[in-house]
Amino acid sequence: MKKDLITRLNEGPVLCAEGYLFAMERRGYLSAGAFVPEVVLEHPEVVSQLHREFIRAGSDVIQAFTYYGHREKMRLIGKEELLEPMQKNALKIAKDSREEFKDLDLLVCGDVANTNIYDPDDKKSHSECQKMFEEQVEWAKEAGVDFVVAETINWTGEMKIALKAIKDAGLIAVTNFSIKATDKTREGHTPEDACKIMEDLGADVVGLNCYRGPKMTMKFLPKIREKVSCHVAALPVPYRTTETYPGFLNQIDDGCDCIPGGNAFPVALDNLYCNRFEMAEFAKECANKKINFIGICCGAEPHHVREMSVALGRKPISYKYYPDMTRHWLHGKDKSFLKINTSMSKKY
Numbered sequence: 001m002k003k004d005l006i007t008r009l010n011e012g013p014v015l016c017a018e019g020y021l022f023a024m025e026r027r028g029y030l031s032a033g034a035f036v037p038e039v040v041l042e043h044p045e046v047v048s049q050l051h052r053e054f055i056r057a058g059s060d061v062i063q064a065f066t067y068y069g070h071r072e073k074m075r076l077i078g079k080e081e082l083l084e085p086m087q088k089n090a091l092k093i094a095k096d097s098r099e100e101f102k103d104l105d106l107l108v109c110g111d112v113a114n115t116n117i118y119d120p121d122d123k124k125s126h127s128e129c130q131k132m133f134e135e136q137v138e139w140a141k142e143a144g145v146d147f148v149v150a151e152t153i154n155w156t157g158e159m160k161i162a163l164k165a166i167k168d169a170g171l172i173a174v175t176n177f178s179i180k181a182t183d184k185t186r187e188g189h190t191p192e193d194a195c196k197i198m199e200d201l202g203a204d205v206v207g208l209n210c211y212r213g214p215k216m217t218m219k220f221l222p223k224i225r226e227k228v229s230c231h232v233a234a235l236p237v238p239y240r241t242t243e244t245y246p247g248f249l250n251q252i253d254d255g256c257d258c259i260p261g262g263n264a265f266p267v268a269l270d271n272l273y274c275n276r277f278e279m280a281e282f283a284k285e286c287a288n289k290k291i292n293f294i295g296i297c298c299g300a301e302p303h304h305v306r307e308m309s310v311a312l313g314r315k316p317i318s319y320k321y322y323p324d325m326t327r328h329w330l331h332g333k334d335k336s337f338l339k340i341n342t343s344m345s346k347k348y
């Protein structure tokens with residue numbers, strides 16, 4: 001009998017690689033701005049390859065690339081008719097990837113996310129959101145996912161609607177808020193209060209994803225851990241966001257004056273990247289604090305994921321090619337290396 005997410009989390013950390021949108025944008029398969037995952041229909045093989053790379057790097061979860069493949073986004077690009085095929089294809093690609101790695105105990109999850117149409121004062125928008133969430137959850141359920149993540153949502157009210165759609169379908173629900181610069185949800189709930197509200201409404205896992213880098217995410221995690229009794233999730237973006245700009249949507253790169261418009265988000269964040277070791281430290285700190293659903297969001301690449309996996313004491317498939325600088329001609333130690341080279345290693 002396959003263990004479900006909660007059993008897995010009870011036993012220890014579960015690693016979840018996300019960040020498909022940014023990864024696909026960098027590779028030239030979707031457009032920043034609208035950020036619609038058309039790639040799942042146009043180039044499914046590229047999505048499969050990224051799933052493969054994340055799995056090889058140690059991700060326990062294959063998240064179907066349905067993020068932003070929702071009705072509002074499809075309307076925006078005038079391709080609403082592609083909504084259902086896109087969602088179903090994304091789910092199929094994720095499941096096929098699991099089949100490729102039969103020896104691993106991988107979980108497949110679906111996703112619902114910020115609709116961008118939720119307005120607390122407009123009741124009609126609530127039922128529109130509900131419909132969007134319900135149709136996505138239904139497709140995920142049909143595909144037999146292990147759980148559904150509601151993520152990158154910053155209205156507590158919108159999260160409640162998403163959570164209800166997942167629980168009404170009888171599925172395990174992970175609810176991850178993205179917290180903006182005010183340090184609160186859009187209504188003004190602290191992250192720990194918002195998470196507690198979700199736990200009380202039946203969420204199985206509560207936490208944070210996206211917007212903030214590891215440090216600015218970690219800031220909230222101890223309070224959340226203290227406030228709720230269910231499992232906690234943490235999936236920051238791999239960027240060095242700061243107290244001045246806690247979220248990556250307003251990042252400035254002081255080292256560069258040629259970014260159109262001046263905002264490093266979303267396509268010029270390169271210089272603000274966390275390296276793999278910073279992400280590994282984050283993973284370790286989470287595990288020490290009993291935050292067991294650990295991951296990485298927009299910006300993630302497999303090298304980050306592998307180091308996080310290693311930090312959790314594992315040896316994922318791609319560990320085979322883990323760095324070994326003892327074999328480097330300048331910095332290494334092999335007896336065959338020329339002294340005239342290695343003696344220069346500190347001042348080359």
Ligand SMILES: [Zn+2]
Binds near residue numbers: 019152209211
């Ligand atoms: Zn993200």
